[in-house]
Amino acid sequence: xxxxxxxxxxxxxxxxxxxxxxxxxxxxxxxxxxxxxxxxxxxxxxxxxxxxxxxxxxxxxxxxxxxxxxxxxxxxxxxxxxxxxxxxxxxxxxxxxxxxxxxxxxxxxxxxxxxxxxxxxxxxxxxxxxxxxxxxxxxxxxxxxxxxxxxxxxxxxxxxxxxxxxxxxxxxxxxxxxxxxxxxxxxxxxxxxxxxxxxxxxxxxxxxxxxxxxxxxxxxxxxxxxxxxxxxxxxxxxxxxxxxxxxxxxxxxxxxxxxxxxxxxxxxxxxxxxxxxxxxxxxxxxxxxxxxxxxxxxxxxxxxxxxxxxxxxxxxxxxxxxxxxxxxxxxxxxxxxxxxxxxxxxxxxxxxxxxxxxxxxxxxxxxxxxxxxxxxxxxxxxxxxxxxxxxxxxxxxxxxxxxxxxxxxxxxxxxxxxxxxxxxxxxxxxxxxxxxxxxxxxxxxxxxxxxxxxxxxxxxxxxxxxxxxxxxxxxxxxxxxxxxxxxxxxxxxxxxxxxxxxxxxxxxxxxxxxxxxxxxxxxxxxxxxxxxxxxxxxxxxxxxxxxxxxxxxxxxxxxxxxxxxxxxxxxxxxxxxxxxxxxxxxxxxxxxxxxxxxxxxxxxxxxxxxxxxxxxxxxxxxxxxxxxxxxxxxxxxxxxxxxxxxxxxxxxxxxxxxxxxxxxxxxxxxxxxxxxxxxxxxxxxxxxxxxxxxxxxxxxxxxxxxxxxxxxxxxxxxxxxxxxxxxxxxxxxxxxxxxxxxxxxxxxxxxxxxxxxxxxxxxxxxxxxxxxxxxxxxxxxxxxxxxxxxxxxxxxxxxxxxxxxxxxxxxxxxxxxxxxxxxxxxxxxxxxxxxxxxxxxxxxxxxxxxxxxxxxxxxxxxxxxxxxxxxxxxxxxxxxxxxxxxxxxxxxxxxxxx
Ligand code: SF4
Numbered sequence: 001x002x003x004x005x006x007x008x009x010x011x012x013x014x015x016x017x018x019x020x021x022x023x024x025x026x027x028x029x030x031x032x033x034x035x036x037x038x039x040x041x042x043x044x045x046x047x048x049x050x051x052x053x054x055x056x057x058x059x060x061x062x063x064x065x066x067x068x069x070x071x072x073x074x075x076x077x078x079x080x081x082x083x084x085x086x087x088x089x090x091x092x093x094x095x096x097x098x099x100x101x102x103x104x105x106x107x108x109x110x111x112x113x114x115x116x117x118x119x120x121x122x123x124x125x126x127x128x129x130x131x132x133x134x135x136x137x138x139x140x141x142x143x144x145x146x147x148x149x150x151x152x153x154x155x156x157x158x159x160x161x162x163x164x165x166x167x168x169x170x171x172x173x174x175x176x177x178x179x180x181x182x183x184x185x186x187x188x189x190x191x192x193x194x195x196x197x198x199x200x201x202x203x204x205x206x207x208x209x210x211x212x213x214x215x216x217x218x219x220x221x222x223x224x225x226x227x228x229x230x231x232x233x234x235x236x237x238x239x240x241x242x243x244x245x246x247x248x249x250x251x252x253x254x255x256x257x258x259x260x261x262x263x264x265x266x267x268x269x270x271x272x273x274x275x276x277x278x279x280x281x282x283x284x285x286x287x288x289x290x291x292x293x294x295x296x297x298x299x300x301x302x303x304x305x306x307x308x309x310x311x312x313x314x315x316x317x318x319x320x321x322x323x324x325x326x327x328x329x330x331x332x333x334x335x336x337x338x339x340x341x342x343x344x345x346x347x348x349x350x351x352x353x354x355x356x357x358x359x360x361x362x363x364x365x366x367x368x369x370x371x372x373x374x375x376x377x378x379x380x381x382x383x384x385x386x387x388x389x390x391x392x393x394x395x396x397x398x399x400x401x402x403x404x405x406x407x408x409x410x411x412x413x414x415x416x417x418x419x420x421x422x423x424x425x426x427x428x429x430x431x432x433x434x435x436x437x438x439x440x441x442x443x444x445x446x447x448x449x450x451x452x453x454x455x456x457x458x459x460x461x462x463x464x465x466x467x468x469x470x471x472x473x474x475x476x477x478x479x480x481x482x483x484x485x486x487x488x489x490x491x492x493x494x495x496x497x498x499x500x501x502x503x504x505x506x507x508x509x510x511x512x513x514x515x516x517x518x519x520x521x522x523x524x525x526x527x528x529x530x531x532x533x534x535x536x537x538x539x540x541x542x543x544x545x546x547x548x549x550x551x552x553x554x555x556x557x558x559x560x561x562x563x564x565x566x567x568x569x570x571x572x573x574x575x576x577x578x579x580x581x582x583x584x585x586x587x588x589x590x591x592x593x594x595x596x597x598x599x600x601x602x603x604x605x606x607x608x609x610x611x612x613x614x615x616x617x618x619x620x621x622x623x624x625x626x627x628x629x630x631x632x633x634x635x636x637x638x639x640x641x642x643x644x645x646x647x648x649x650x651x652x653x654x655x656x657x658x659x660x661x662x663x664x665x666x667x668x669x670x671x672x673x674x675x676x677x678x679x680x681x682x683x684x685x686x687x688x689x690x691x692x693x694x695x696x697x698x699x700x701x702x703x704x705x706x707x708x709x710x711x712x713x714x715x716x717x718x719x720x721x722x723x724x725x726x727x728x729x730x731x732x733x734x735x736x737x738x739x740x741x742x743x744x745x746x747x748x749x750x751x752x753x754x755x756x757x758x759x760x761x762x763x764x765x766x767x768x769x770x771x772x773x774x775x776x777x778x779x780x781x782x783x784x785x786x787x788x789x790x791x792x793x794x795x796x797x798x799x800x801x802x803x804x805x806x807x808x809x810x811x812x813x814x815x816x817x818x819x820x821x822x823x824x825x826x827x828x829x830x831x832x833x834x835x836x837x838x839x840x841x842x843x844x845x846x847x848x849x850x851x852x853x854x855x856x857x858x859x860x861x862x863x864x865x866x867x868x869x870x871x872x873x874x875x876x877x878x879x880x881x882x883x884x885x886x887x888x889x890x891x892x893x894x895x896x897x898x
Pocket of ligand 1: 015
């Protein structure tokens with residue numbers, strides 16, 4: 001392992017969260033404290049970072065880390081653990097064949113990790129049973145690209161999003177899910193107000209707030225929307241016939257399929273009226289420079305591949321592809337989904353963007369690797385892979401950097417399958433996740449800051465993730481673990497890598513191997529770089545073939561697709577919206593991200609700052625649906641279907657589409673009693689891409705009746721017993737905050753609250769000063785414990801939702817309460833007059849709440865986001881909250897004018 005950079009030296013690395021791939025300057029001081037800033041020279045972000053990226057320094061402590069290999073929950077040496085893993089995989093293969101083992105990896109691992117995993121499985125074990133959680137994120141885009149282009153190519157660059165005249169965002173809450181890209185677009189629109197933005201999304205998200213046109217489309221109506229657009233473009237002769245004739249096949253068939261839908265059919269499938277459709281179609285036809293950007297709302301569908309091709313068809317038909325400001329643009333959720341695609345980390349791909357179905361590609365890869373075998377056919381895609389675990393076909397499974405017990409559809413069934421698998425290895429950074437707890441062997445992996453290698457962002461830009469922290473305990477990189485097992489399985493030389501640079505060199509060489517312009521992915525220019533050059537490698541966009549000009553890296557402006565005749569293929573799309581609601585399950589369940597959390601919160605859940613924005617899982621309901629089922633805002637609501645049920649806080653909002661309910665994807669059993677949304681998502685997949693339909697499940701929502709509601713803040717992690725029917729915990733600056741509810745009355749409230757606060761065994765209960773207020777008539781109980789001026793815990797219980805400012809109460813753990821008045825104020829749950837309640841936190845960088853912003857609008861006349869920034873600093877750092885600030889200004893502007 002190479003030496004660490006000296007303290008106080010800013011290291012250029014890359015954010016480990018979303019597919020924007022922002023460059024970061026990370027600095028570690030002598031005491032080990034890490035600060036991060038945006039890298040002004042990185043072409044993805046030019047110095048910007050969102051709230052998640054800005055808070056990375058808060059997520060790298062060793063609390064909860066897995067530091068040693070474990071066998072059966074007990075510490076073991078690396079030799080013992082690796083011998084066992086290699087032996088079990090070897091035995092399963094010998095007895096049941098290569099397809100009896102599988103790897104399930106992740107878009108979080110680096111390209112070098114991915115490369116070694118894929119090589120071991122496909123080239124040496126001889127199976128293609130390696131799939132990745134990126135299957136859940138962008139597999140439909142991959143399939144759509146390959147159908148149309150003959151290759152998995154994103155044709156454009158981020159610049160195109162800024163220089164276009166019309167940006168259509170489909171199924172993408174960019175403001176929350178790709179915040180820095182969103183900020184780049186907002187800035188471009190401020191400079192060129194003539195640039196139009198259309199948002200196609202069933203919900204009125206924060207992204208929709210800055211759109212010129214929001215189309216609140218019916219779930220899964222996207223293919224019909226774009227089929228209707230193709231028919232409109234044909235009817236109005238907005239076709240680039242020259243481009244289509246020279247570079248495409250299948251135009252007539254695609255237009256015929258699209259034209260078979262009447263305008264009434266399109267309206268019925270999209271839920272949009274004629275005027276809305278007309279407005280969008282006219283705008284698209286009139287805007288030569290147009291980009292259609294899409295993400296999970298398109299991909300996570302049983303017709304996701306058709307949606308992608310319906311979008312691409314419109315860009316091919318108008319020749320708007322691969323030119324500045326034009327093209328279809330898929331953005332990936334994960335930081336290295338694209339790197340995984342490059343190395344063939346999906347079960348149906350080969351390394352170097354080669355095709356597993358092609359014998360010549362298989363032969364080429366095998367010859368390059370000099371491997372004994374090569375997988376002869378596609379392996380099991382994620383959902384099928386866990387089906388095979390469930391029915392016993394998979395005897396040994398290695399899960400790496402992902403949490404399928406929470407993130408795969410039909411999650412309870414996945415958990416049951418993992419429990420019955422004869423041998424499960426999990427490589428992770430944390431010791432306690434919902435998946436690690438089922439591992440026979442757990443292997444400690446390096447985390448962000450300890451990893452060294454490359455990632456590829458959504459615009460095909462490869463950037464370095466650099467190590468600036470020591471590897472703690474016996475932690476090892478994922479590629480090292482895989483290579484060590486490969487060696488133990490008898491494949492010595494092929495896995496004898498001294499460092500990540502050697503793997504990158506081999507990956508680059510394979511991309512160029514007998515390529516000669518026949519494959520899109522070619523980074524042969526880097527096949528010969530040495531370890532020093534790798535260390536200083538600046539971000540670059542592929543392709544970068546050896547000896548080629550490093551100019552425009554866009555694809556397809558002049559055709560030259562990667563099909564046999566080098567022409568693109570129009571794909572006829574005959575949309576039919578899958579309906580999964582019924583009388584018993586009348587609501588469509590839609591899932592997705594919130595602004596400040598990531599995946600299953602294993603990292604963001606560590607940051608108090610990120611937990612202030614939304615600290616509890618919720619179900620967003622339309623007011624009419626809520627009224628119908630008797631649910632009020634902040635009630636608890638049960639969302640269920642035949643697969644299971646989850647309990648969440650209700651958020652009643654007109655932003656939601658009537659007939660739909662939105663639930664965030666992040667909460668696991670580590671953070672809430674029952675909020676794993678994927679327990680309700682059926683294992684239905686797109687027949688071409690294998691991507692699960694995560695945004696269209698039929699469910700029922702109903703009020704979850706409780707006798708007692710509660711909220712607490714505690715210095716120590718709260719202890720929840722089985723009697724607590726609902727709970728959700730989050731970190732705060734000086735401890736924890738917890739929401740809870742009970743279906744039955746509690747007889748000894750004080751005793752129960754003491755146990756919750758962890759004070760009965762600690763001895764603190766004997767010495768702590770307890771203040772309490774009880775009103776049995778209204779079921780109100782408020783108890784607080786102090787150690788001198790320091791608040792240890794405060795518990796608030798009520799028959800209705802507890803009316804205490806959460807952010808204020810959480811801050812009391814970090815405040816001094818020197819006099820009796822201050823302590824009684826905590827029990828009363830009321831801020832002092834001179835310290836008004838900030839309300840729910842909107843700007844997590846500067847802890848500015850909704851009440852602060854509303855006050856600045858109404859009393860101080862701040863009516864722009866910049867004015868709020870000047871007054872309160874809110875929105876002036878990472879900018880992730882600017883859309884919300886704009887919404888609060890709009891809501892209160894009328895009051896300000898009065
Ligand atoms: Fe990280 Fe935010 Fe940039 Fe995504 S937008 S890469 S989460 S800083």
